[in-house]
Amino acid sequence: MSSLSGVDAPNNGLPPGKVAAFNTADLLRRALAGTATRAILAVALALLITAILILIAGKNPLLAYAALLKGAFGSLDRIIFGLNKSTPYILAGLGVALCFRANVINIGAEGQIAVGGIGATAVALSGLALPGFLLMPMALVAGAACGALWAGVAAFISLKRGVHEVLCTLLLNFVGVLLVSEVLHGRLGEQGAGFPQSPLLPRTTWLPKLVAGTDLHIGIVLAVGAALACHILFWRTTFGFRLRIMGASRNAARYVGISNMRQTMRVMLLAGGLAGLAGGVEVLGVHYRLIEGFSAGFGFNAVGVALLASLNPMAVLPAGLFIGFLEAGALAMQREVGVPSSLVFVIQGLTMVFVLCALGLRGERSKV
């Protein structure tokens, strides 16, 4: 059993199922307690190490972190910026968490987001004579479908030809990102823009604002809804149950008649759909156009969010918000204190390594 899929095997057992049916709150609390401790410790340790790096760079870490906090939460605009930034990470992170739970290591969110962005843009620019309230959802659905298709290709190659899904998804990330450049230099590109981008999308296809007069779009509502749906899907449905068994042991799953292939394909399609939706939301809600490289780093963040959440769908929500606000704050920190914002990658990378080590060591304890 991989140290990933067994995150809470020992205390939660497999099904909360019928026995714990009336006890969701308690289950959630227990699951999140371990997750939260792990996440907070990992983040604290990562921040401590990065503080030393800031010192090496000749800056005051306290000032830098203060600027980071202020940049993340300092004003309503900043908070809204952070919320919008978190949205795609939550959506894509949910899919990654479900895949990892089933021991399907899908790290293809980057490509799936990129291709999802293409799908959403293509529909939004299609010039279909439809009212906006139809065209916008259609664009989002197209984004999700394209993301699912991209994940499906990886899953297909992986399942049919026995290539490890990590390599399939990794390699397709590069292809997906290049595909964005390709369409922007071709059919979807804006003539004479000087930068590889699509024309501005029709206003009717933009995501509506949640709070009028601000930049906050409805994406965050979609993200919360998706988290709830994934929570129910994972803990309360046969599909989720199958995923959990598969994650615990492929052999056990086969023994009870679960087709590992079919479940892998399904969870990959689901994750790809969520990532593609994230791409669509980013295009229709933030940029209002497709931009080259708009998905850069999103795929990794999705994995980071899923791990920080210890692969609990509900915990993906706070984890995604954390990463989103961390990035928002880091951009401000770079402006204010002159500490390079690439420090965020260091914090994220370290946090992930610590969470992974904690999960690995925990797996050992449960076996003893």
Place this chain on the structure above:
Amino acid sequence: MSMDIAAMADLATATIRIATPLLFAALGGLLSEKAGTFAVGIEGMMLAGAFSGAISAFVFGNVALGFALAALGGAVTGSLLAFATARCRADQMVTGLAVNVLVLGLSSFLLRGLFGGRAPVIRLTPPAAWPSPWLSDLPVLGPVLFRQPAIVYLAFLLVVPVALFLAKTRAGLILRAVGENPEAAFAAGSDPVRIRMRAIIAGGALAGLGGAVLALQEVGSFTDGMTNGRGFIALAAILVGRWTPVGAMAGCLIFGFVTALELRAQSWGLPVSSYVMQMMPYCLALALLAGISRSARLPASIGIPFIRH
């Protein structure tokens, strides 16, 4: 006709040049994978090598020192990965990915932080080609194979000792045993955790050298994220080469060839966009893996953490 030969010789020279950093990385990754650890982290180890190599060559003005410290940078990155995966049993794939991003951030941060907030302009003179005596005078083959920089010969010569080490030495046998059946190796008196850690760290040093070839020999500078997926291509080369050093070398040459072709296709005026051409190595990697994967046999215990009972 002579034109064609010149073009082909140019293509072959470029193939070898592009394959060199991949080959270092693939040999490094091979050590790690043979001992039972997926080498997803070679991308990060390469980047660490490229960074430490370029920075030290820039600061100390010594390219040889640059190569040495590049190996060190790769090894340090490897030891972090080794500690996490072998000691703490962290998931190998995802930890590799995390380390890749950690190195990406750290190198980008230090490139600015170490030099007062602004990235310095790094221009390094690549070591000149070193024509090997009399071999370089061979017709056609001479210029292609034997008028390369010294580090290129080193990369291809290294295939032999690595192959011999794995196939013929006691240490190599134990390393492979740890990758196949760590319990048996443990019962026979070796420590799988320590051997896996050593393999990853040694692999990191090699991958670091690969990164240094890129930074010091090919580009003569360091830019953020300059390895840009080469580590993953090296990983694919290992698989395509079915976990043998010679096979990995062949894999690297194939990917080097496709990249060289991609770089030249533009000037040939093919009716294909440069982005489609850039997709070629990745698509080829997928196609090759899909073609051979069913028949390839992974080290049996790769990806499974060793737990002492």
